[in-house]
Amino acid sequence: MWRGVLKKTKVGRSPDLGSDYFWSCVQLEPSADDYDYGCNCKEGTCLCFFLFSPFFQSQSKCKLALYSPFSSSSLRIFSLEDGSVADKFHKWHNGGGTLHESASIDSTALVEVGAVVHSESIVGPNVRIGSGTIVGPSVTIAHSTNIGYNVALSNCCIGDSCVIHNGVCIGQDGFGFYVDGDGNMIKKPQMLNVIIGNNVEIGANTCIDRGSWRDTVIGDNSKIDNLVQIGHNVVIGKNCLLCGQVGIAGSATIGDYVTMGGRVAIRDHVSIISKVRLAAASCVTKDIKEPGDYGGFPAISIHQWRRQVASRCQALEPSDTKPVLVSAYTRGRSKDMSHVQWNQESFKVL
Incomplete structure (x- = not known):
């Protein structure tokens, strides 16, 4: 831990890091200033992050500890340009929401009061964005999509005629960590996106994480119930049906026409072939390679599972x-x- 002075250079944005913030490249030099940061790099050679929400004042600052293997001399600090970027946001004529000057939005789109559309986002015709919703930088929403209240969208592309219910979060960091030499849990970068197909419906308070090594994908015409968790790198095919409280761990691959009953759990890195139905509360622990009905923990053929249940009942x-x-x-x-x-x-x- 040592101290340094911040020197600001060019202002921009960081799509390569999946950041939802505006930034400027800042170099850190050793001095007696009051800004502290933790790093594994050699003193005087490392750069660090300096993050701001678009509505913070330019003097705001935060601390970030950098750890190997991701800290290097190529890292940068993110900050605001001189003054506040709030001046770049304007009231939208249709609904009274807030729009960044660099966003592209169709004149027929409705952005309600309290909703914010950030820089370089694209909003298509006849889109409705409810109050309290945040559309992050570089998000794309295709035509006739309905976004509910208090939705958070970042690092994602949403297709035509989708319905996104209240409280949904799409494109946030995936849940990925590694253990360093000291036994500490260190976060892995999650730098890719979420791709939502056409005619997809996503229930209230569902969360879909962005990818780390491949995009998270929801296929056309799939329907997702409330309180569903979809991890990073998951690929779900078309016309799938996920009932409430389904949980899909990272990097799972789901085929087309797959139906999951309530509270089904899918472990990470498994593949499920198309035209599979999973009974409620089933847990898939390995690949499913044959179409059909499955149930139990671990999930097996539904007929085999029923025989096991009958056998256990007879034992009573x-x-x-x-x-x-x-x-x-x-x-x-x-x-x-x-x-x-x-x-x-x-x-x-x-």
């Missing part, structure tokens, strides 16, 4: 000392079975 057949009734009437109800009279004919295996 009561002894003479402790009768147990397993039936459609009692399953899921009170576990107090003292009032039940055992009758062999009433025993059912479901």
Whole structure:
């Protein structure tokens, strides 16, 4: 840890780092200034990041620790140009939202009050953007797409006629870390994008992370329910259906016409062929190479899974000392079975 003076140079933006911020290249030189940063580079040779939201004042600053193997003499500091970039944002005539001067937006698009469209973004005809939504730099939204309230879009391209419900987050950092020599968890760069196809619907509070080694992709006509998590580098085919609370770990590949029941879990780096249906609460731990229905933990053929369930129910057949009734009437109800009279004919295996 040492101290330095900041010297600002050219102002620009950082698409290669997937940044949602404006920046200027700044060199750090050793001195007795009050700005601290942590780095593994040699003193006097390293540059660091200096980040600002577009509405912060130019004197604002933050600290960032840099760690190998990603710290090097090529790193840069990001800052604001002289004055505030708020002057570059203007009120949009249709809805009263805020628009950056470099954004391209069709005159028929509606941007409601409280929504912000950042620099170099493209908004097509008949798009609706709800209040509180943030459209980050260089985002593309094709025609007739409806964006709900309090949506966060960054590093993404959204196709035609999509519906994005309230609270959705698309294009944020993926969940990727490595362990350094000291056993610390260090974040990996996530520098790619999310590609959303045409006629896709994404339910409320769903999160889709941007890619690290390939783009995260949602195919045409796929429908995603509320509270779904899709990790970085995931590729989902066309006409897929994901029910509530599905979780797909990073780098999974899903074919076309795949249906997932509620709370299905998909581990990382697995592939699922097209035309697969997964029962609710199933967990896929390895590749699925045959179309069909699957269920269980780990997910297996639905017929095999049902036989396993039936076998386990039969294993609960009561002894003479402790009768147990397993039936459609009692399953899921009170576990107090003292009032039940055992009758062999009433025993059912479901």
